[in-house]
Amino acid sequence: MAHLILFPQAASAIIALPGETILAAALREGLAYPHGCQRGRCGSCKSRLLQGKVEMLAHSPFALEAPERNEGLVLACRAVPTSDVTVYWPDAVGALPPVLAIDAIVVARHEIAPQIQRLLVRPSQPLSFLPGQYVNITLPGGVTRSYSPASQPMAQDVEFHIRVVAGGQASSLVAELSIGDRIQLAGPFGDACFRGDQDRPxxxxxxxxxxxxxxxxxxxxxxxxxxxxxxxxxxxxxxxxxxxxxxxxxxxxxxxxxxxxxxxxxxxxxxxxxxxxxxxxxxxxxxxxxxxxxxxxxxxxxxxxxxxxxxxxxxxxxx
Ligand code: FES
The missing domain is CATH 3.40.50.80 (Nucleotide-binding domain of ferredoxin-NADP reductase (FNR) module)
Known part of the structure:
Protein backbone atom coordinates (compact mmCIF):
# COMPACT_ATOMS: atom_id res chain seq x y z
CA MET A 1 0.00 0.00 0.00
CA ALA A 2 1.02 3.64 -0.34
CA HIS A 3 2.73 5.34 2.60
CA LEU A 4 3.45 8.90 3.63
CA ILE A 5 7.09 10.08 3.68
CA LEU A 6 7.93 13.18 5.70
CA PHE A 7 11.13 15.12 4.96
CA PRO A 8 11.72 17.61 7.79
CA GLN A 9 14.57 19.36 5.93
CA ALA A 10 12.37 20.19 2.96
CA ALA A 11 9.27 20.74 5.12
CA SER A 12 7.49 18.47 2.70
CA ALA A 13 5.48 15.28 2.68
CA ILE A 14 5.00 12.96 -0.27
CA ILE A 15 3.33 9.64 -0.96
CA ALA A 16 5.41 6.57 -1.81
CA LEU A 17 3.53 4.31 -4.21
CA PRO A 18 3.35 0.59 -3.35
CA GLY A 19 6.81 -0.93 -3.71
CA GLU A 20 8.44 2.42 -4.45
CA THR A 21 11.70 3.34 -2.71
CA ILE A 22 12.12 6.57 -0.76
CA LEU A 23 14.53 7.92 -3.37
CA ALA A 24 12.31 7.02 -6.32
CA ALA A 25 9.34 8.75 -4.68
CA ALA A 26 11.41 11.84 -3.83
CA LEU A 27 12.81 12.16 -7.35
CA ARG A 28 9.38 11.59 -8.87
CA GLU A 29 8.17 14.54 -6.78
CA GLY A 30 11.08 16.72 -7.96
CA LEU A 31 13.00 16.84 -4.66
CA ALA A 32 16.78 17.35 -5.01
CA TYR A 33 17.50 14.29 -2.89
CA PRO A 34 21.23 13.45 -2.78
CA HIS A 35 21.94 10.27 -4.68
CA GLY A 36 24.39 8.55 -7.01
CA CYS A 37 24.10 5.05 -8.45
CA GLN A 38 20.44 4.43 -7.46
CA ARG A 39 21.37 0.74 -7.10
CA GLY A 40 22.58 0.46 -3.52
CA ARG A 41 26.24 0.58 -4.40
CA CYS A 42 27.66 4.04 -3.73
CA GLY A 43 26.18 5.13 -0.39
CA SER A 44 25.38 8.65 -1.67
CA CYS A 45 21.74 8.39 -0.57
CA LYS A 46 22.53 7.23 2.97
CA SER A 47 19.85 8.74 5.18
CA ARG A 48 18.56 8.59 8.73
CA LEU A 49 15.22 6.92 9.35
CA LEU A 50 13.75 8.99 12.18
CA GLN A 51 10.40 7.22 12.35
CA GLY A 52 8.65 4.27 10.77
CA LYS A 53 9.74 1.06 9.08
CA VAL A 54 11.25 0.18 5.72
CA GLU A 55 12.12 -2.97 3.85
CA MET A 56 15.72 -2.79 2.64
CA LEU A 57 16.28 -4.23 -0.83
CA ALA A 58 19.61 -5.86 -1.74
CA HIS A 59 22.58 -3.49 -1.56
CA SER A 60 26.35 -3.50 -1.31
CA PRO A 61 27.70 -3.95 2.24
CA PHE A 62 30.19 -1.20 1.35
CA ALA A 63 27.37 1.28 0.74
CA LEU A 64 25.73 0.57 4.11
CA GLU A 65 27.52 -1.41 6.76
CA ALA A 66 25.74 -3.50 9.40
CA PRO A 67 26.63 -1.13 12.30
CA GLU A 68 25.18 1.78 10.33
CA ARG A 69 21.95 -0.15 9.77
CA ASN A 70 21.75 -0.81 13.48
CA GLU A 71 22.12 2.94 14.09
CA GLY A 72 19.04 3.64 11.98
CA LEU A 73 20.70 4.58 8.69
CA VAL A 74 19.16 3.41 5.42
CA LEU A 75 19.91 3.73 1.72
CA ALA A 76 17.04 5.76 0.31
CA CYS A 77 17.41 4.08 -3.09
CA ARG A 78 16.90 0.63 -1.52
CA ALA A 79 14.43 1.47 1.26
CA VAL A 80 10.77 0.72 0.58
CA PRO A 81 8.48 2.13 3.30
CA THR A 82 6.29 -0.46 5.01
CA SER A 83 4.68 2.21 7.22
CA ASP A 84 4.54 5.99 7.18
CA VAL A 85 8.14 7.21 7.65
CA THR A 86 10.14 10.31 8.52
CA VAL A 87 13.52 10.55 6.81
CA TYR A 88 16.46 12.92 7.18
CA TRP A 89 18.86 13.08 4.26
CA PRO A 90 22.60 13.93 4.41
CA ASP A 91 23.46 17.57 5.14
CA ALA A 92 25.79 17.72 2.17
CA VAL A 93 22.82 18.33 -0.11
CA GLY A 94 23.02 22.06 0.60
CA ALA A 95 26.51 22.24 -0.89
CA LEU A 96 25.63 20.68 -4.24
CA PRO A 97 24.93 22.76 -7.36
CA PRO A 98 21.31 22.97 -8.53
CA VAL A 99 19.99 20.40 -10.98
CA LEU A 100 19.29 21.86 -14.44
CA ALA A 101 17.78 20.47 -17.63
CA ILE A 102 19.39 22.16 -20.63
CA ASP A 103 19.87 21.68 -24.35
CA ALA A 104 23.33 21.20 -25.86
CA ILE A 105 24.81 20.71 -29.30
CA VAL A 106 27.60 18.35 -30.28
CA VAL A 107 30.79 20.24 -31.16
CA ALA A 108 33.18 17.28 -31.49
CA ARG A 109 33.23 13.51 -31.32
CA HIS A 110 36.02 11.07 -32.01
CA GLU A 111 37.49 7.80 -30.78
CA ILE A 112 40.29 8.36 -28.26
CA ALA A 113 40.90 4.66 -27.55
CA PRO A 114 39.43 1.41 -28.80
CA GLN A 115 35.74 1.45 -27.81
CA ILE A 116 35.98 4.86 -26.12
CA GLN A 117 34.52 8.01 -27.66
CA ARG A 118 35.35 11.54 -26.58
CA LEU A 119 32.22 13.66 -26.87
CA LEU A 120 32.35 17.45 -26.58
CA VAL A 121 29.04 19.29 -26.23
CA ARG A 122 28.18 22.98 -25.85
CA PRO A 123 25.31 23.57 -23.42
CA SER A 124 22.90 26.47 -23.95
CA GLN A 125 24.02 27.78 -20.55
CA PRO A 126 27.07 26.95 -18.43
CA LEU A 127 26.72 23.75 -16.45
CA SER A 128 27.72 23.87 -12.81
CA PHE A 129 28.82 20.65 -11.11
CA LEU A 130 31.37 19.42 -8.64
CA PRO A 131 34.10 17.25 -10.23
CA GLY A 132 33.06 13.63 -9.80
CA GLN A 133 29.32 14.29 -10.16
CA TYR A 134 27.50 12.93 -13.19
CA VAL A 135 25.11 14.24 -15.81
CA ASN A 136 22.29 12.46 -17.60
CA ILE A 137 22.57 12.74 -21.40
CA THR A 138 19.45 12.15 -23.46
CA LEU A 139 20.48 11.16 -26.98
CA PRO A 140 18.45 11.60 -30.17
CA GLY A 141 15.80 8.89 -29.96
CA GLY A 142 15.18 9.50 -26.27
CA VAL A 143 17.74 7.11 -24.75
CA THR A 144 19.26 8.49 -21.53
CA ARG A 145 22.56 7.47 -19.95
CA SER A 146 24.70 8.88 -17.12
CA TYR A 147 28.28 10.08 -17.59
CA SER A 148 30.72 12.06 -15.44
CA PRO A 149 32.28 15.08 -17.19
CA ALA A 150 36.04 15.09 -17.77
CA SER A 151 36.02 18.88 -18.09
CA GLN A 152 35.70 21.71 -15.58
CA PRO A 153 32.45 23.16 -14.19
CA MET A 154 31.11 26.22 -16.05
CA ALA A 155 33.40 25.61 -19.06
CA GLN A 156 32.04 26.56 -22.47
CA ASP A 157 32.09 22.92 -23.58
CA VAL A 158 31.46 19.79 -21.52
CA GLU A 159 33.66 16.78 -22.26
CA PHE A 160 32.52 13.19 -21.78
CA HIS A 161 34.35 9.89 -22.32
CA ILE A 162 31.88 7.23 -23.37
CA ARG A 163 32.56 3.53 -23.58
CA VAL A 164 30.95 2.07 -26.67
CA VAL A 165 29.62 -1.44 -26.14
CA ALA A 166 28.97 -3.62 -29.19
CA GLY A 167 25.22 -3.89 -29.71
CA GLY A 168 24.45 -1.35 -26.96
CA GLN A 169 21.48 0.90 -27.68
CA ALA A 170 23.15 4.07 -26.37
CA SER A 171 26.51 3.09 -27.84
CA SER A 172 25.22 3.01 -31.38
CA LEU A 173 23.46 6.36 -30.89
CA VAL A 174 26.67 7.92 -29.54
CA ALA A 175 28.70 6.50 -32.42
CA GLU A 176 26.28 8.15 -34.87
CA LEU A 177 26.36 11.64 -33.32
CA SER A 178 27.50 14.39 -35.69
CA ILE A 179 28.60 17.95 -35.11
CA GLY A 180 25.52 20.12 -34.65
CA ASP A 181 23.27 17.34 -33.34
CA ARG A 182 21.11 18.32 -30.39
CA ILE A 183 21.09 16.42 -27.11
CA GLN A 184 19.70 17.18 -23.65
CA LEU A 185 21.67 17.37 -20.43
CA ALA A 186 20.19 17.03 -16.95
CA GLY A 187 22.18 17.32 -13.77
CA PRO A 188 24.44 17.38 -11.96
CA PHE A 189 23.64 14.35 -9.81
CA GLY A 190 25.48 12.31 -7.21
CA ASP A 191 27.64 13.34 -4.34
CA ALA A 192 30.67 11.13 -4.96
CA CYS A 193 32.37 14.41 -5.75
CA PHE A 194 35.53 16.09 -4.63
CA ARG A 195 34.94 19.14 -2.45
CA GLY A 196 38.54 19.67 -1.37
CA ASP A 197 37.36 20.97 2.00
CA GLN A 198 39.73 18.75 3.92
CA ASP A 199 43.44 19.24 3.64
CA ARG A 200 44.15 15.55 3.17
CA PRO A 201 46.36 14.23 0.38
S1 FES B 1 23.48 3.68 -2.79
FE1 FES B 1 23.93 4.86 -4.55
S2 FES B 1 22.19 6.14 -4.72
FE2 FES B 1 21.70 4.84 -3.09
Whole structure:
Protein backbone atom coordinates (compact mmCIF):
# COMPACT_ATOMS: atom_id res chain seq x y z
CA MET A 1 0.00 0.00 0.00
CA ALA A 2 1.02 3.64 -0.34
CA HIS A 3 2.73 5.34 2.60
CA LEU A 4 3.45 8.90 3.63
CA ILE A 5 7.09 10.08 3.68
CA LEU A 6 7.93 13.18 5.70
CA PHE A 7 11.13 15.12 4.96
CA PRO A 8 11.72 17.61 7.79
CA GLN A 9 14.57 19.36 5.93
CA ALA A 10 12.37 20.19 2.96
CA ALA A 11 9.27 20.74 5.12
CA SER A 12 7.49 18.47 2.70
CA ALA A 13 5.48 15.28 2.68
CA ILE A 14 5.00 12.96 -0.27
CA ILE A 15 3.33 9.64 -0.96
CA ALA A 16 5.41 6.57 -1.81
CA LEU A 17 3.53 4.31 -4.21
CA PRO A 18 3.35 0.59 -3.35
CA GLY A 19 6.81 -0.93 -3.71
CA GLU A 20 8.44 2.42 -4.45
CA THR A 21 11.70 3.34 -2.71
CA ILE A 22 12.12 6.57 -0.76
CA LEU A 23 14.53 7.92 -3.37
CA ALA A 24 12.31 7.02 -6.32
CA ALA A 25 9.34 8.75 -4.68
CA ALA A 26 11.41 11.84 -3.83
CA LEU A 27 12.81 12.16 -7.35
CA ARG A 28 9.38 11.59 -8.87
CA GLU A 29 8.17 14.54 -6.78
CA GLY A 30 11.08 16.72 -7.96
CA LEU A 31 13.00 16.84 -4.66
CA ALA A 32 16.78 17.35 -5.01
CA TYR A 33 17.50 14.29 -2.89
CA PRO A 34 21.23 13.45 -2.78
CA HIS A 35 21.94 10.27 -4.68
CA GLY A 36 24.39 8.55 -7.01
CA CYS A 37 24.10 5.05 -8.45
CA GLN A 38 20.44 4.43 -7.46
CA ARG A 39 21.37 0.74 -7.10
CA GLY A 40 22.58 0.46 -3.52
CA ARG A 41 26.24 0.58 -4.40
CA CYS A 42 27.66 4.04 -3.73
CA GLY A 43 26.18 5.13 -0.39
CA SER A 44 25.38 8.65 -1.67
CA CYS A 45 21.74 8.39 -0.57
CA LYS A 46 22.53 7.23 2.97
CA SER A 47 19.85 8.74 5.18
CA ARG A 48 18.56 8.59 8.73
CA LEU A 49 15.22 6.92 9.35
CA LEU A 50 13.75 8.99 12.18
CA GLN A 51 10.40 7.22 12.35
CA GLY A 52 8.65 4.27 10.77
CA LYS A 53 9.74 1.06 9.08
CA VAL A 54 11.25 0.18 5.72
CA GLU A 55 12.12 -2.97 3.85
CA MET A 56 15.72 -2.79 2.64
CA LEU A 57 16.28 -4.23 -0.83
CA ALA A 58 19.61 -5.86 -1.74
CA HIS A 59 22.58 -3.49 -1.56
CA SER A 60 26.35 -3.50 -1.31
CA PRO A 61 27.70 -3.95 2.24
CA PHE A 62 30.19 -1.20 1.35
CA ALA A 63 27.37 1.28 0.74
CA LEU A 64 25.73 0.57 4.11
CA GLU A 65 27.52 -1.41 6.76
CA ALA A 66 25.74 -3.50 9.40
CA PRO A 67 26.63 -1.13 12.30
CA GLU A 68 25.18 1.78 10.33
CA ARG A 69 21.95 -0.15 9.77
CA ASN A 70 21.75 -0.81 13.48
CA GLU A 71 22.12 2.94 14.09
CA GLY A 72 19.04 3.64 11.98
CA LEU A 73 20.70 4.58 8.69
CA VAL A 74 19.16 3.41 5.42
CA LEU A 75 19.91 3.73 1.72
CA ALA A 76 17.04 5.76 0.31
CA CYS A 77 17.41 4.08 -3.09
CA ARG A 78 16.90 0.63 -1.52
CA ALA A 79 14.43 1.47 1.26
CA VAL A 80 10.77 0.72 0.58
CA PRO A 81 8.48 2.13 3.30
CA THR A 82 6.29 -0.46 5.01
CA SER A 83 4.68 2.21 7.22
CA ASP A 84 4.54 5.99 7.18
CA VAL A 85 8.14 7.21 7.65
CA THR A 86 10.14 10.31 8.52
CA VAL A 87 13.52 10.55 6.81
CA TYR A 88 16.46 12.92 7.18
CA TRP A 89 18.86 13.08 4.26
CA PRO A 90 22.60 13.93 4.41
CA ASP A 91 23.46 17.57 5.14
CA ALA A 92 25.79 17.72 2.17
CA VAL A 93 22.82 18.33 -0.11
CA GLY A 94 23.02 22.06 0.60
CA ALA A 95 26.51 22.24 -0.89
CA LEU A 96 25.63 20.68 -4.24
CA PRO A 97 24.93 22.76 -7.36
CA PRO A 98 21.31 22.97 -8.53
CA VAL A 99 19.99 20.40 -10.98
CA LEU A 100 19.29 21.86 -14.44
CA ALA A 101 17.78 20.47 -17.63
CA ILE A 102 19.39 22.16 -20.63
CA ASP A 103 19.87 21.68 -24.35
CA ALA A 104 23.33 21.20 -25.86
CA ILE A 105 24.81 20.71 -29.30
CA VAL A 106 27.60 18.35 -30.28
CA VAL A 107 30.79 20.24 -31.16
CA ALA A 108 33.18 17.28 -31.49
CA ARG A 109 33.23 13.51 -31.32
CA HIS A 110 36.02 11.07 -32.01
CA GLU A 111 37.49 7.80 -30.78
CA ILE A 112 40.29 8.36 -28.26
CA ALA A 113 40.90 4.66 -27.55
CA PRO A 114 39.43 1.41 -28.80
CA GLN A 115 35.74 1.45 -27.81
CA ILE A 116 35.98 4.86 -26.12
CA GLN A 117 34.52 8.01 -27.66
CA ARG A 118 35.35 11.54 -26.58
CA LEU A 119 32.22 13.66 -26.87
CA LEU A 120 32.35 17.45 -26.58
CA VAL A 121 29.04 19.29 -26.23
CA ARG A 122 28.18 22.98 -25.85
CA PRO A 123 25.31 23.57 -23.42
CA SER A 124 22.90 26.47 -23.95
CA GLN A 125 24.02 27.78 -20.55
CA PRO A 126 27.07 26.95 -18.43
CA LEU A 127 26.72 23.75 -16.45
CA SER A 128 27.72 23.87 -12.81
CA PHE A 129 28.82 20.65 -11.11
CA LEU A 130 31.37 19.42 -8.64
CA PRO A 131 34.10 17.25 -10.23
CA GLY A 132 33.06 13.63 -9.80
CA GLN A 133 29.32 14.29 -10.16
CA TYR A 134 27.50 12.93 -13.19
CA VAL A 135 25.11 14.24 -15.81
CA ASN A 136 22.29 12.46 -17.60
CA ILE A 137 22.57 12.74 -21.40
CA THR A 138 19.45 12.15 -23.46
CA LEU A 139 20.48 11.16 -26.98
CA PRO A 140 18.45 11.60 -30.17
CA GLY A 141 15.80 8.89 -29.96
CA GLY A 142 15.18 9.50 -26.27
CA VAL A 143 17.74 7.11 -24.75
CA THR A 144 19.26 8.49 -21.53
CA ARG A 145 22.56 7.47 -19.95
CA SER A 146 24.70 8.88 -17.12
CA TYR A 147 28.28 10.08 -17.59
CA SER A 148 30.72 12.06 -15.44
CA PRO A 149 32.28 15.08 -17.19
CA ALA A 150 36.04 15.09 -17.77
CA SER A 151 36.02 18.88 -18.09
CA GLN A 152 35.70 21.71 -15.58
CA PRO A 153 32.45 23.16 -14.19
CA MET A 154 31.11 26.22 -16.05
CA ALA A 155 33.40 25.61 -19.06
CA GLN A 156 32.04 26.56 -22.47
CA ASP A 157 32.09 22.92 -23.58
CA VAL A 158 31.46 19.79 -21.52
CA GLU A 159 33.66 16.78 -22.26
CA PHE A 160 32.52 13.19 -21.78
CA HIS A 161 34.35 9.89 -22.32
CA ILE A 162 31.88 7.23 -23.37
CA ARG A 163 32.56 3.53 -23.58
CA VAL A 164 30.95 2.07 -26.67
CA VAL A 165 29.62 -1.44 -26.14
CA ALA A 166 28.97 -3.62 -29.19
CA GLY A 167 25.22 -3.89 -29.71
CA GLY A 168 24.45 -1.35 -26.96
CA GLN A 169 21.48 0.90 -27.68
CA ALA A 170 23.15 4.07 -26.37
CA SER A 171 26.51 3.09 -27.84
CA SER A 172 25.22 3.01 -31.38
CA LEU A 173 23.46 6.36 -30.89
CA VAL A 174 26.67 7.92 -29.54
CA ALA A 175 28.70 6.50 -32.42
CA GLU A 176 26.28 8.15 -34.87
CA LEU A 177 26.36 11.64 -33.32
CA SER A 178 27.50 14.39 -35.69
CA ILE A 179 28.60 17.95 -35.11
CA GLY A 180 25.52 20.12 -34.65
CA ASP A 181 23.27 17.34 -33.34
CA ARG A 182 21.11 18.32 -30.39
CA ILE A 183 21.09 16.42 -27.11
CA GLN A 184 19.70 17.18 -23.65
CA LEU A 185 21.67 17.37 -20.43
CA ALA A 186 20.19 17.03 -16.95
CA GLY A 187 22.18 17.32 -13.77
CA PRO A 188 24.44 17.38 -11.96
CA PHE A 189 23.64 14.35 -9.81
CA GLY A 190 25.48 12.31 -7.21
CA ASP A 191 27.64 13.34 -4.34
CA ALA A 192 30.67 11.13 -4.96
CA CYS A 193 32.37 14.41 -5.75
CA PHE A 194 35.53 16.09 -4.63
CA ARG A 195 34.94 19.14 -2.45
CA GLY A 196 38.54 19.67 -1.37
CA ASP A 197 37.36 20.97 2.00
CA GLN A 198 39.73 18.75 3.92
CA ASP A 199 43.44 19.24 3.64
CA ARG A 200 44.15 15.55 3.17
CA PRO A 201 46.36 14.23 0.38
CA UNK A 202 44.38 12.65 -2.43
CA UNK A 203 44.77 9.19 -3.93
CA UNK A 204 42.79 8.77 -7.17
CA UNK A 205 42.27 5.30 -8.65
CA UNK A 206 40.76 5.03 -12.12
CA UNK A 207 39.85 2.34 -14.62
CA UNK A 208 38.14 2.54 -18.01
CA UNK A 209 36.14 5.78 -18.41
CA UNK A 210 36.55 6.37 -14.69
CA UNK A 211 39.58 8.31 -15.92
CA UNK A 212 37.16 11.09 -16.93
CA UNK A 213 35.99 12.21 -13.47
CA UNK A 214 39.53 11.73 -12.11
CA UNK A 215 40.80 14.09 -14.83
CA UNK A 216 38.15 16.64 -13.82
CA UNK A 217 39.06 16.37 -10.13
CA UNK A 218 42.82 16.57 -10.68
CA UNK A 219 42.63 19.41 -13.24
CA UNK A 220 40.44 21.47 -10.91
CA UNK A 221 42.68 20.91 -7.93
CA UNK A 222 45.87 21.84 -9.77
CA UNK A 223 44.29 24.85 -11.48
CA UNK A 224 43.29 26.21 -8.07
CA UNK A 225 46.92 26.15 -6.94
CA UNK A 226 46.18 23.56 -4.24
CA UNK A 227 49.52 22.14 -3.09
CA UNK A 228 48.34 18.95 -1.40
CA UNK A 229 49.94 15.69 -2.54
CA UNK A 230 47.93 13.99 -5.30
CA UNK A 231 48.65 10.47 -6.53
CA UNK A 232 46.84 9.08 -9.57
CA UNK A 233 46.90 5.39 -10.48
CA UNK A 234 45.24 4.42 -13.76
CA UNK A 235 44.54 0.73 -14.36
CA UNK A 236 43.82 -1.02 -17.65
CA UNK A 237 44.09 -4.53 -18.97
CA UNK A 238 45.79 -3.31 -22.16
CA UNK A 239 48.07 -0.30 -22.73
CA UNK A 240 45.76 1.07 -25.41
CA UNK A 241 43.02 1.67 -22.82
CA UNK A 242 45.22 4.03 -20.81
CA UNK A 243 43.97 6.78 -23.04
CA UNK A 244 45.00 9.63 -20.69
CA UNK A 245 48.46 8.23 -20.04
CA UNK A 246 50.36 10.98 -21.81
CA UNK A 247 48.02 13.65 -20.43
CA UNK A 248 48.58 12.66 -16.78
CA UNK A 249 52.31 12.04 -17.31
CA UNK A 250 52.77 15.55 -18.74
CA UNK A 251 50.65 17.04 -15.96
CA UNK A 252 52.81 15.29 -13.37
CA UNK A 253 55.96 16.64 -15.04
CA UNK A 254 54.61 20.18 -14.58
CA UNK A 255 53.28 19.81 -11.01
CA UNK A 256 55.63 18.59 -8.28
CA UNK A 257 52.72 17.65 -5.98
CA UNK A 258 51.22 15.26 -8.57
CA UNK A 259 52.44 11.70 -8.98
CA UNK A 260 51.09 9.48 -11.74
CA UNK A 261 51.46 5.79 -12.40
CA UNK A 262 49.75 3.63 -15.00
CA UNK A 263 49.34 -0.08 -14.50
CA UNK A 264 48.66 -2.58 -17.27
CA UNK A 265 47.17 -5.48 -15.33
CA UNK A 266 47.82 -8.05 -18.05
CA UNK A 267 51.53 -7.30 -17.85
CA UNK A 268 51.77 -7.35 -14.04
CA UNK A 269 54.23 -9.71 -12.43
CA UNK A 270 52.38 -12.75 -11.03
CA UNK A 271 53.32 -11.81 -7.47
CA UNK A 272 52.25 -8.17 -7.82
CA UNK A 273 48.80 -6.91 -6.88
CA UNK A 274 47.32 -3.40 -7.05
CA UNK A 275 47.68 -3.34 -3.27
CA UNK A 276 51.41 -4.10 -3.34
CA UNK A 277 51.95 -1.54 -6.10
CA UNK A 278 50.13 1.22 -4.24
CA UNK A 279 51.64 0.23 -0.91
CA UNK A 280 55.10 0.49 -2.47
CA UNK A 281 54.37 4.19 -3.14
CA UNK A 282 52.21 5.02 -0.10
CA UNK A 283 52.82 2.96 3.03
CA UNK A 284 49.56 3.80 4.81
CA UNK A 285 46.43 5.72 3.87
CA UNK A 286 45.12 6.64 7.31
CA UNK A 287 44.99 10.38 6.62
CA UNK A 288 44.33 10.26 2.89
CA UNK A 289 41.18 10.89 0.88
CA UNK A 290 40.67 8.25 -1.80
CA UNK A 291 38.53 8.67 -4.90
CA UNK A 292 37.84 5.55 -6.95
CA UNK A 293 36.13 5.64 -10.36
CA UNK A 294 35.50 2.73 -12.68
CA UNK A 295 33.45 -0.42 -13.22
CA UNK A 296 31.68 -1.86 -10.17
CA UNK A 297 34.09 -4.79 -9.68
CA UNK A 298 37.10 -2.46 -9.82
CA UNK A 299 35.59 -0.05 -7.31
CA UNK A 300 34.64 -2.84 -4.90
CA UNK A 301 38.09 -4.47 -4.94
CA UNK A 302 39.89 -1.12 -4.66
CA UNK A 303 37.65 -0.02 -1.78
CA UNK A 304 38.56 -3.19 0.11
CA UNK A 305 42.20 -2.67 -0.69
CA UNK A 306 42.41 0.97 0.53
CA UNK A 307 40.45 0.09 3.67
CA UNK A 308 43.14 -2.52 4.28
CA UNK A 309 45.74 0.28 4.11
CA UNK A 310 43.92 2.22 6.82
CA UNK A 311 41.77 4.61 4.76
CA UNK A 312 38.30 5.58 6.01
CA UNK A 313 37.66 8.50 3.64
CA UNK A 314 36.59 6.86 0.38
CA UNK A 315 34.46 8.29 -2.41
CA UNK A 316 33.39 5.80 -5.04
CA UNK A 317 32.02 6.43 -8.53
CA UNK A 318 31.01 3.09 -10.01
CA UNK A 319 29.15 2.33 -13.20
S1 FES B 1 23.48 3.68 -2.79
FE1 FES B 1 21.70 4.84 -3.09
S2 FES B 1 22.19 6.14 -4.72
FE2 FES B 1 23.93 4.86 -4.55
Missing amino acids: LLALAASTGQAPIKSIVDGLLASGDQRAVRVFAFARETQHLYLDRYFAELAARHSNLGYRSIVTRAMHKDATPQTLIASCISQLRNWSVHIAGPAGFVTSMSEMVRGLGCDDILADRF
